[in-house]
Amino acid sequence: MPLNEHDNGQVDESFVKEKEAAFADFIQRKGLKTTRQRNTIISTFFRLRGHISVEELLNEVKKANPRIGYATVYRTLHLLVESNLVEERRFGDGLARYEGHSDVEHHDHMICLECGMISEFFNPRLEALQEKLAEENNFEIYRHRLELYGACKDTESCAQRKNKKAAEAQGA
Amino acid sequence: MPLNEHDNGQVDESFVKEKEAAFADFIQRKGLKTTRQRNTIISTFFRLRGHISVEELLNEVKKANPRIGYATVYRTLHLLVESNLVEERRFGDGLARYEGHSDVEHHDHMICLECGMISEFFNPRLEALQEKLAEENNFEIYRHRLELYGACKDTESCAQRKNKKAAEAQGA
DNA sequence: CTGGATTACGAAAACAATTTTCATTTTCGA
C-alpha cells in the first residue's frame, strides 16, 4: 500500500491536515455532519498515494476501524469528489480509482499494461492544442481525459519483457 | 436510432456487405459457426451509425428477431471486437459503446455533456506530441484515448443552455 | 444426405461493482 510520503518515508502531515481542513469546510458549508468514520476515511485516504481503489481504501480504513464498511467508504468518496478534493478515474479494469489532487492541478496518465504502473504528466502544448481543436469544432471543453496505454521502456523493462514474449511466441 | 447512411438517407449497402464478409471470414478462420442470429446482429449493427450501446443494438435487433436476447448480443459484440471490426469505448456513463471502424483508422472524441452528442476528430500534431512526450518519459505507446467532455457551442446550443441554467441558479 | 460431435442459443442464474434501504445510532443547534 503506497503511502503519501516524501522520499524519506515520512507521510506529509501538513498535506493531510490541509485536506482534512478543506473537507471539514465543505461538510460545514453543505450543512452535513462531522463523524468519526468520515474523519477516519479521509485521513486514511490522504495518507495513501497513487490511484486508490475502493477496496484498497477500505482495507486500509479497516485497520483503524474494522466496523466501517463499503457503504460508508463509497459515500465518503462521493463527498470527496463532490468537494473537488478528489478525482475519480477509470482505467478500463472495471474499478473506479480515486486520486487526491496533487500539486499539479491537472494531469494526464500513462498506464503500463505490463507492470500496472500509472504515471502522470502534464504538457501545456498538449492542453493548448486541445483547446484549439475544440475551438475549431465549436466546442467548449469542461474537462478532458488523456490516457496513454503501453509499456515502460527502461532497461530490463516491461517493453523488453513484451518483446521477449512476442519473440517466444514467434519461435514456438 | 441513427442509421449508417449517406446524406441522402440511404444505408451504405456496400459498407455493410464488406463488414459482413469480413466477419464471415473471421468466423471461418476461428472454426466457429455461422448462425442466423449472428448474421442478424452484425447486419443490424453495421446499419447503425455512431456509438451504439448494447441496449440500443438489442432493441434494433429485436425488430428483426424478437427472440434474440442480451446474451447473444454480448457474445457477438465480443466476437466483433476480437475480429477487429469493432471497437469498444466507454465514456464514463457506465455503458460500453461499440463503434464500427470508420474510414479514419484512429480518432478521438468530443462528448457533449448537455445533449449527449459524440463527435470524432483526428489531429496529427496531437498524435505526434503524444509520441514525443512518451519518448521523453521512456514509454512506448500501444494505444491511447483522448476524450474532451464539454458542450456544443453553436447558436442556440448546449453551451448556451448551460449558461442559462447557471444564470438562473445565480438569479434565484 | 445424415449422424453426431461441436458450437450456439436463450432464459435464467451468477457476478462484480456500486447504490439504496432501513432500523439504529450519532451529531449538533435551539
Place this chain on the structure above:
DNA sequence: TCGAAAATGAAAATTGTTTTCGTAATCCAG
C-alpha cells in the same frame, strides 16, 4: 439536553455484464 436531521452498517437491491445449462442449430465426415 432534546430532538430533528443526518449518518452508519448490514443486507438487499440495482446495473451492466458474464456464465450456466438444457436445448437447438450447424456442418463435416462418412
